[in-house]
Amino acid sequence: MTPLPIARWLGLLLAPALISTAGAEPVDIRQGESNGSGYGFRRGDNCLVVTAGHVVAETGADITVTDRQGGKATGQRIYYNPSRTEDLALIELPARSVVACNDRWPDASEVAPAAAAANAPFEVVRHYPGGRETIVRLRAAGGTSQWHTLAFEDKLRIIQSDSGSIVRSNGRFAGIVVSVREADDRVDVLRFDVIDRLVGDRFRTVVRGVPVALEGVKQRGRVNPNWTTYVASWLSESAGRPVVPQQDASARCRIGVDVIEWARSRVDNPEYDKLESALRACTQGVSIGGVPLGLKLPGTDRASCQRQVRERMRGVPRVLPSHKLTLNxxxxxxxxxxxxxxxxxxxxxxxxxxxxxxETELTVLQQSFAQVAGELFSAGACE
Structure with missing residues (x-):
């Protein structure tokens, strides 16, 4: 057998590190002392950058986005979900900014199927100024309906400042890096099908709503930055109304929100009450109408009946947190x-x-604001 030329051998050995990433639009993101990574997608004349929510957690602070060739722009956070299950943010860059951004949002065929994750290889590309790259290979090590948990295949590593980097599997989008756990050497990745469910529609459809300016969410006369972000996210994501700065002439109306009262209390859990009734039924030997006990009553001995019901009661709280929110x-x-x-x-x-x-405040405030603002929008208050 004729030996291969040394150049050919080197080519085979180095091929994995030279995988083409043509069309990729990775960026570096900085906000105050926080820095991370992201990935830009074209939407009309604008560029939207996907990253992890904790990378741009500070409300109102400048966000600087830099591409691999040094192109730089200041962006605005237009979507922010700080929850533990969906740590995600979108940054909008000004139209015609110098930051490279030509990729389109992937369609379903370009998203890695979650069902195949157990046996699929994963990779993250670490990008450096000037275009140099390092490919870090990973493998599946667990996960949930929201996350991939990945382990490193070799000695190459990513670090926490790589949060927001795109993860691929067999050339398809698999998710973004959210955290690098030093304790057990694992990487948490928010799955791309989850990301697509949360923000994909804003890339596929044209926003129909008119721009609005948000004056802020106040309590006792002071603006709460986090609450303001939650309401801004609902306006842009759910209501389809772009939020622009207050001085922007394109704003159709200004929106102000005052939290008059946010009372927290606890109420009885109806599910626990049903189970308590079922437990009493074990002693009485009767069934409870409308309650799916799954028990054979009468005919099941009392001790067995009680054991089954108590097993169901485990983990069911006796009371539930309740919120009464008054908004103007x-x-x-x-x-x-x-x-x-x-x-x-x-x-x-x-x-x-x-x-x-x-996470609780985000959900409660968005639901309350949606009810009030929805009625005002329907009545033409912002037209």
Whole structure:
């Protein structure tokens, strides 16, 4: 057998490190002391950068986005989800910025199927100024319906500042890096099908709503930056109304939100009450109408019945957190008098789901604001 020339051998050995990433639009992101990575996608004349939410967690602070060739622009956070299950953000760059951004949002055929993740290889490309790259290979090591948990294949590593980097599997988008766990040497990746569900529509459809300016969400006269971000996310993501700075002449109206009262309490959990009734039924030897006990009553001995019901009661809280939120929402059109609506809404948390306070506040505030603002929008208050 004729030996291969040394140049050919070198080519075979180095081929994995020279995989083409043509069309890729990775960027570096900095906000204050925080830095991470992201990936730009073209939407009309603008560029939207996908990254992890914690990379740009500071409300109101400048966000600087830099591409591999040094092109730089200041962006605006237009979507922010800080929850533990969906740590995601979108940054919008000004039209015709110098940052390279030509990729389109992937369609379904370009997204790695989650079902194939167990046996599929993964890779993250670390990018350096001037275009140099290092490919870090990973493999599946667990996961959930929201996440891939990955382990490193060799000695090459990524670090926490790589948060927001795109992860690929067999050439397809698999997700973005959210955290690098030093304790067990694992990488948490938010799956791309989840990302597509959360923000994909804004790349596929044209926003129909008119721009609005958000004056802020206030309590006792002071703006709460986090609450303001939650409401801005609902306006742009759910209502389809781009949020622009207050001085922007394109804003159809200004929106102000005052939190008059946010009362927190606890209420009885109806699911727990049903199970308590079922437990009493074990002693009485009767069934409870409408309650799917899954028990053979009468005919099942009392001890066995009680054991089955108590097993079901494990993990079911006796009471649930409840929120009573009173909001005053004011919409001020450009050429008409302000229109305000004061409304109180109640929200009971789902006992089957745990969540950090920030995640709970996001959900409750968005739901309450959606009810009030939805009625004002429908009445033409912002037209």
């Amino acid at each position: 929402v004011t919409m001020t059109p450009r050429q008409r008098a302000p229109v305000s609506k004061l409304q109180t809404t109640e929200h009971v948390e789902d006992g089957s789901k745990g969540g950090a306070r920030a």
